[in-house]
Amino acid sequence: MTSSDQTTPSPVRSTQVRLAQRPVGEPGDDTYDIGPVDLPALADGQLLLRVVYLSLDPYMRGRMSDAPSYAAPVAVGDVMEGGTVVVVEESRHPEWSAGDVALSYSGWQTHAISDGTGLRRLDPSRAPISTALGVLGMPGFTAYAGLLEIGKPQAGETVVVAAATGPVGSAVGQVAQARGARSVGIAGGEAKRAALTEEFGFDVALDHRSPDFAAELAAAVPDGIDVYFENVGGPVTREVLRHVNTYARIPVCGLVSSYNATSAPEGPDRLPGFMGLVLRKSLTVRGFIQNEFTASHGRDFVREMSGWVADGTVRYREDVVQGLESAPEAFRGLLTGKNFGKLVVQVSEDPTR
Amino acid sequence: MTSSDQTTPSPVRSTQVRLAQRPVGEPGDDTYDIGPVDLPALADGQLLLRVVYLSLDPYMRGRMSDAPSYAAPVAVGDVMEGGTVVVVEESRHPEWSAGDVALSYSGWQTHAISDGTGLRRLDPSRAPISTALGVLGMPGFTAYAGLLEIGKPQAGETVVVAAATGPVGSAVGQVAQARGARSVGIAGGEAKRAALTEEFGFDVALDHRSPDFAAELAAAVPDGIDVYFENVGGPVTREVLRHVNTYARIPVCGLVSSYNATSAPEGPDRLPGFMGLVLRKSLTVRGFIQNEFTASHGRDFVREMSGWVADGTVRYREDVVQGLESAPEAFRGLLTGKNFGKLVVQVSEDPTR
Incomplete structure (x- = not known):
């Protein structure tokens, strides 16, 4: 052998x-x-x-x-x-x-x-x-639970989300619309901007790299912003915050613009101004990790989101x-x-x- | 005439x-x-x-x-x-x-x-x-409604409030205790610090002017902070935020430390770090003006707070x-x-x- x-x-x-x-x-x-x-x-x-x-x-x-x-x-x-x-x-x-x-x-x-x-x-x-x-996993559930449980969009309200062609952002906009809200998506570059309306059906799409972004955002939210689903942070968020309404809700699920940061950003210190805005506008700012909501919303998510994906409501x-x-x-x-x-x-x- | x-x-x-x-x-x-x-x-x-x-x-x-x-x-x-x-x-x-x-x-x-x-x-x-x-008017109601509706203190949790000898802060600490929570009060100077425990019955009292304030605060909250009732802002808040627990609630009713400010404070920009904390700890930060809660909590306030003042629970x-x-x-x-x-x-x- x-x-x-x-x-x-x-x-x-x-x-x-x-x-x-x-x-x-x-x-x-x-x-x-x-x-x-x-x-x-x-x-x-x-x-x-x-x-x-x-x-x-x-x-x-x-x-x-x-x-x-x-x-x-x-x-x-x-x-x-x-x-x-x-x-x-x-x-x-x-x-x-x-x-x-x-x-x-x-x-x-x-x-x-x-x-x-x-x-x-x-x-x-x-x-x-x-x-x-x-869309049927963690990113989709992040969008679904954070938007519905914290953002609580009402029919006719305006929901804004950045990184909006991403798996979280694109679901946020479409779920908001499924609930009767108006969705404004922000993405980087013209190709992504175009996809927001053409592919995902956002009501308004904006390119944050546009030199006129501030004005375009202002024009896109004539009734102010009721929900800002925060997943990027940085300059886009600063522009968005100029338009939040009283009692606006800000679910915070990510801050991708700062993940590679190596030091505290240069001043001025924007925290006091932000807290003043929270006070003046009675804002709700709520950080979350999606698994907090698995027990309470996991089953609804599977049922509802699977249905929406199957019938084309959510792409x-x-x-x-x-x-x-x-x-x-x-x-x-x-x-x-x-x-x-x-x-x-x-x-x-x-x-x- | x-x-x-x-x-x-x-x-x-x-x-x-x-x-x-x-x-x-x-x-x-x-x-x-x-x-x-x-x-x-x-x-x-x-x-x-x-x-x-x-x-x-x-x-x-x-x-x-x-x-x-x-x-x-x-x-x-x-x-x-x-x-x-x-x-x-x-x-x-x-x-x-x-x-x-x-x-x-x-x-x-x-x-x-x-x-x-x-x-x-x-x-x-x-x-x-x-x-x-x-205590039976606007400041007392600010404390009562903000603490109970936003702070939601649970028995055994730790509630921290600054400007704690003031009419809002002193009521926050005492209402928190009436709900079974542990109260930590922060005030400026030894006379006020002493009054927090002796007069208002806070569990722990701290002087934010103490050179050892940071260490004293850390020692005062061995189980972390579940509710920070924000009415001052500034350096005191920055120290407090080092100790917030996951799912902590931060009702924001005032920012008196910045009311006389004439320009954006010098950097570094602390906002990205704060938002990172909100995300990491799943914090709830909620600004409010007390009259938002008049319809929902005004009657309970009159009944409950009048009783507490009459029986000495709240001084x-x-x-x-x-x-x-x-x-x-x-x-x-x-x-x-x-x-x-x-x-x-x-x-x-x-x-x-």
């Missing part, structure tokens, strides 16, 4: 993107360490997952940093975290079979071993499986880049507004297409 | 404090113009009111300015606005008699003519009539200065923390004492 006759299976190799060091400012190539690991053989109760789609989202910049946050940072040397859609390649778990498709949190890698914890089965016949990372756009090795560059673009729609990395073949 | 025999009554003379010019920074003596006017004779349906107490409140600084606000400014040349307790000197109104005591909004003057609009009858047998300007302190001519100097002191307790000007004799 020679060694070539032994039936020891060759180990499954996963390619991983690990955090090599904490970035200062924009995450460069030296932020990451990309390489293979051999996965151990499956034990009883375990699954081998192949990552099909990896979600890239702005919150991941926070995970790279050890500054105070709502979640612990990724440890240096660990695989970058992230939501994924996976297919089960091999199962020694009674509830899963090879070929099953699931939402998981497997991170930036090609394969992973799981004991099933946190996996959510996906039904490919109901919607494209990648939507579980976007979505995906920006799919190919190959795990493309993730670092794509993520840099996400933080600077270069992508267009929900950014996902296709890591391997989609078995449902 | 000589002219001296004619029975034309001599006109009633009211001394008025009028806004002479809009102040820049701290209101100086040249802000005001003090002088008499002859009031016309009463017509049918009218009342002659004598002002007994005039309330001085921080919001009046806003009324002196024509910067955007939630209320129109006092016009230059007009009598300064303000809440008052008045006694009816003469009545040609069917519902009012000489000697009746009422809460009114007669402003900084000794006498006024009214048609009864906005007068609220006071019962001197229930509480000292000056309390209608303080209050008044700082009474004598004579309308003292109002300008007293108001300057109010904006810089010089007074101690609810500031009222006794304009004329209190008929109930």
Whole structure:
């Protein structure tokens, strides 16, 4: 008997993107360490997952940093975290079979071993499986719960959102309209601006890079702003705040304009002026992370948003880049507004297409 | 018949404090113009009111300015606005008699003519009539409604308030305790600090002028801060914000530290950091003017707060200065923390004492 006759299976190799060091400012190539690991053989109760789609989202910049946050940072040397859609390649778990498709949190890698914890089965016949990372997933739920629970748009009110071609912003505008409100979307560049009205049906679309942005915004909100869904911060927010009405609501789900900031911005100090506005206008400013609302709104979201996507009330756009090795560059673009729609990395073949 | 025999009554003379010019920074003596006017004779349906107490409140600084606000400014040349307790000197109104005591909004003057609009009858047998300007009036209601409706303190939670010997702050701390929360009061100077625990029963009292204030605050809130009732702004608020818990609530009813500011404060720009905190901690920041809650909470306030004052659950302190001519100097002191307790000007004799 020679060694070539032994039936020891060759180990499954996963390619991983690990955090090599904490970035200062924009995450460069030296932020990451990309390489293979051999996965151990499956034990009883375990699954081998192949990552099909990896979600890239702005919150991941926070995970790279050890500054105070709502979640612990990724440890240096660990695989970058992230939501994924996976297919089960091999199962020694009674509830899963090879070929099953699931939402998981497997991170930036090609394969992973799981004991099933946190996996959510996906039904490919109901919607494209990648939507579980976007309009029917965390970004869509962020928009839905934050807008409805905090923003509370009423029929006829004006809702403004920036980064409006993104998966959160585009859902905010469309859900607002489904509730009878008027939606004003802000995006960067003419192509995105045009898509806001043509593709997503916003009532008004604005390009914040326009030299006349301030005047265009003023013209777009003749009755003021009742809800500003805050996901960018910075100069766009400052312009928007000039137009908020008394009792306006400002759900705060992100501040992507500042995620790469390395120092406190130069003065003047705008905080006292902002607090004065909060007082004068009786504003409600409320930060949130979507999982706060999972128990209270998760079921309604699945039902209502799935229906809206199925009947075309809510449309979505995906920006799919190919190959795990493309993730670092794509993520840099996400933080600077270069992508267009929900950014996902296709890591391997989609078995449902 | 000589002219001296004619029975034309001599006109009633009211001394008025009028806004002479809009102040820049701290209101100086040249802000005001003090002088008499002859009031016309009463017509049918009218009342002659004598002002007994005039309330001085921080919001009046806003009324002196024509910067955007939630209320129109006092016009230059007009009598300064303000809440008052008045006694009816003469009545040609069917519902009012000489000697009746009422809460009114007669402003900084000794006498006024009214048609009864906005007068609220006071019962001197229930509480000292000056309390209608303080613990049982607008400041007390600001504390009550803002704390309960926005702050929503739960038993065992930690509530922090600054300017805590003032009429709003002292009520916030005591109402928080009545709801089972732990109260931490912040005031300026040792005498006020001592009064917070000895007089108002705060659980912990801090002097923000202490060189060790930051460390003392940290030690006072070992479980973090669940409610920060914001009425001052500035450096005290910045220290407090270091300790807010996830889901903390920040009712914003005033920003007295900045009311005399003449320009945007120097940088760094603290707004992005604040918004980051709002996001990270899922904070609720809500500005309000107390009259928003009159319809929903006014009746409960009267019932509950009157009971608390009567049974000693809520105690209050008044700082009474004598004579309308003292109002300008007293108001300057109010904006810089010089007074101690609810500031009222006794304009004329209190008929109930």
